[in-house]
Amino acid sequence: MSKTDRRNYLIGLLPGDGIGRDVVPEACKAVEAAADRFDFSVSWKKFPYGAEHYLKTGEVLPDEALEEMGKCHALLQGAIGDPRVSPGILERGILLKTRFYFDQYVNLRPTLSFPGVPSPLKGGDCVDIAVVRENTEDLYIGLGAASSDGVRMEIGMKRPSYELRGFLNLSVDPVMDMAAQIALATKLGVSRITRYACALARQRGEKEIVLATKSNAVKELYGFWEGIAQEVVSEEGLYLKLINVDALCYQLVKDPSRFGVILCPNLFGDIVSDLLAGIAGGLGLCASANIGDGLSMFEPVHGSAPEIAGTGRANPLAAILSASLMLEHLGEQQASGAVKGAVYMYLRDSSSCELPIELGGSKTTSQVGDAVRSMIEEM
Template structure:
């Protein structure tokens, strides 16, 4: 009997529904070819739903999604809604509720996709950022004060622990101030370091590069270094290398293919992964996954692009490649290989006009999705 996976889907805002439709098409074709099925569970959350109902993300939907095998997300964000309102209410809610502690961001070079920094002959870009996704400055701990005195409570929950406390700060003489607290814990660092090491082993590599800044921020990132070194020592034959984040960015723009697995604290991973997206051909080719031990979420990282929504100019390849990550997460590796191979074949075989607008062609989003799906079918 074939296996059925329940997949939650939030198409979201802007071009989200357009690119998600093409990703679903590709995944359904792959599922049919390799003998399993996808039971799509659709959810309406995003700007239109919020403006119509005032509801961002009800608890009942979170409970339902917890029973799914994965989540495909299109894009979140709309100029009619205050910046951050939907992103915090949907994206961060999902990441923290389901403890998606890995943000996975592959950066690959593809045929016919121009790179801003050309690679040496015979070389290709195949780097992956493993970003810690639940700690560091992104825990939302902080505040602002106009009168020189600031205090706030700390109350954060992650799967391995609860963090509680009080912080009080003041200036003499009084002046406006702001504070944002960054936290790293042994359980938090240990699990992301282990994920990075195991990924490097699966990729057949002999090193993991930790992106750090312990020379300037010794308590926070020195701790991250120490805990990562303790984990990496458990993997014989795997070397842990360290690069300060500024030096790492410098090396990337000179030799984008210089690294394999990059392990990053949350803040640095956010920055470095977008740099690599630019170096590998643009956001329209950038897939992403938010992975944990429960529900994991897969999404293109290009945002909702409301300026081109409805024009047919959206590039669906990042969404389709995010679907490839989703299939790999489910353990359907043959199907995932077929999806990734179909994207490569489409780019290799199409005439220039047949490529997405972002890549210099004139292919509407639907046609690009059809081209990929036909190659998955075989």
């Protein structure tokens, strides 16, 4: 293949805040090493949006930036959030806005056991679980209000796949402070995320999907979920197992080896995936993908940890594994496997002192990134 015939990918970079700015460059190292190894090229387009940009300009994420992102093949993102900015401004204005604008309805959060990473579970069971989280509905749609004399709000929400309109008028007697938040589930939303979970289960050689639910307490919302998911799973020739989310958390701690693909509404998926991160050894190893039919976005699950930003203490492996998910999504299966395999070999072959600081070692963020890059180059 000539140089002019090489596959080239334009990747948008949104390093974000705190340690996002530390770990995203290490993920880029891994991607570039894999590109050289498997004969494709990558160009980067950096976007400045995050706390620093907001504090300087008052701008969160303009629509023009989303249009520019849409020209990329994928988006690699760091953590968003900063204590100098009120909670929700950046998270809703960047993370959720991006997910909703590009209709990234899948939040894929795989959890794996890695060698050399201790689990808090007594038995040390191996974990290989994929949480498939619905990413655009439930309580995360951003429609709610708080008031001292009732809640009255006009509802207007436009998404690429549908538009929601209406009016909410609530009062309480006697008058007191109150708040209301709207949770939404649509047949479209539940059906498409369930079909994705089915496809993933087949890819993994599994015949069962577990649905995290709570219809015994929230009948209308999660009963609706159960009915549509059961219909889709039956059409796909698989088996659906319903488990209340509280019982699921208990069972995951007792014996995670029983589980494979877990399908979750938005809120439950956020919680269950963090529980699994703790079981597998820490957020510093947990990758995620926000996938839609257009631009998809890849990011580590962990937060921005501003207290250690710039100190070299951040673990870049979750960002590197997120880059592996990105390469897989782009169709670069060998490159994706090489990045993931390099992380595995690094953790397997390193002495305790050669591990990231988060895992009890002494290696800095950039040293860990360099080690993984070297392993990709030497494969």
